[in-house]
Amino acid sequence: MTESEGPGEAWSAVLAAYEQHLRAERDLSAHSVRAYLTDLESLALHAERLGVHDPRELSIRTLRSWLANLQTLGRARTTIARRATSARVFTLWLARTGRAPADAGALLASPKAHRELPVALSEVEVRGLLDTTAASLVDDGPRGLRDLAILEVLYATGIRVGELVGLDIDDLDRRRRVVRVFGKGRKERSVPYGLPASEAIELWLDRGRPSIANDSSGAAVFLGVRGSRIDQRAVRRIVHERLAAVDGAPDLGPHGLRHTAATHLLEGGADLRSVQEILGHASLGTTQIYTHVSNERLRAAYKLAHPRA
Template identity: 60%
Template structure:
């Protein structure tokens, strides 16, 4: 059995902060691994388990390229699993057998955890045990036979076509005066709806990621996977107006190549982008209150309703599995049923 030295794993997980001023919300750099004594840390764990957890977090961040959100969630889940194992008298990774994993999930369920939370924690446990087996920390993958409840997948709330048009038209009207922030907001709303990209992907765009002539965006998604995403003419025009009239007014020496900037010239923060979406939807009569992910749901649903095939929508959204994309077919089926019930004389 090989256990990575604690000193090696610790040095792998440190990260530098953002260069330049924070964006609108003054957001700090993405936090790294929780230090010992904080939620998700290794304080109190036996040395072998603490070392394994820290090496696993480094693996997620540096080898798998997982998002900061995923790293934080899995880090906390595995810390909780290993603490449960410690209470059961297990002090090393090979002692994490299937009964320990099942006991941990059973305890979570008894405490009232939602099915979706249980499913995520089971996935974290399986990812950890599979990694441990590959890394030589355990002889076998104890989580390979670990079952978890299927998380219920409620149908996402989406905008109707007229609601989406109203949101974008109102943003364009505010941008007509040529002020930088309204121009930026109109462009980011158009891009979110036109492309269906994630809000973190939007904030990560650089100016050279926009190909106006071909109407394509170069997007770097989860796991640092790159894809090309088409956008329509309204989005291209809104981005062009922002680049020509809005961005130069906010640009500072710290702006770098970021496409969307905050009020102080730094790269646009995800929280600011979310606030923009919420504010514009709140100002649109009848529109539901959605986060940026709601615009992603809306774009996918409208594409399918317009005749796009599921495989193309999967590629557009950057989903690794077609099954993830299929949730949008349920939305369309629900609308089909509603139309049938309104229109058929014997519905």
């Protein structure tokens, strides 16, 4: 059997039931469901090559063989760790629903994933980004107003690019300067933003958006050049192009501005739990990576400034 043929009948039936469970009971996004199923289809194909044609026969030995094979194929540690997590969640579901006699993945360990520290802009680089964008407003017209508002909102709130493009006008509480965001799994949170972002939003909504909007605009806050809701690719292009005009700034995308917002919040004295809520992280551990970034920057500043560093 080749990988393109997909898993056999027994595995396919169970994976179809699991997909229904993920969509209906766990309320996961289509992207997350697809990621889970891709991981488990890989497991199913490996298991069948070992003669395990029914998920009820799955064992810890088969699971470990699968992860070892992924390592042999040169898969990244992060990929292997994610697939191990997918397998553990799946085998627990198998056992709980009576589709397997026991939880085969209960003792399955994940390889420790090496976490790269996220790259963040300095405050000087952020000022350069926003100032150069603001300076181009006369030449760029509505597009410049939109780009400035996008950059200000991304940096002020730390929201994800997918959350930004999904914003509707009613999601903005313009008086209180709070934006309602629908994050992963459609979880709702409210994120404050400051006066510079507020001013950029007002300029865009009052002077920029009306000149681009048309029947396809709907309630979208940010629009593409043809008047419909802007897409993620366009926002990424905007961030890359605007950063390219800043001398010495690293080439980052929207997620880099999210990293930057989190890092600057912590460096400014915000507590970790508040930053977690602002970013919409399910786990505090995910937010803690930014404390390492702040510590690295402190160490670098110490080495530069202290006479006995």
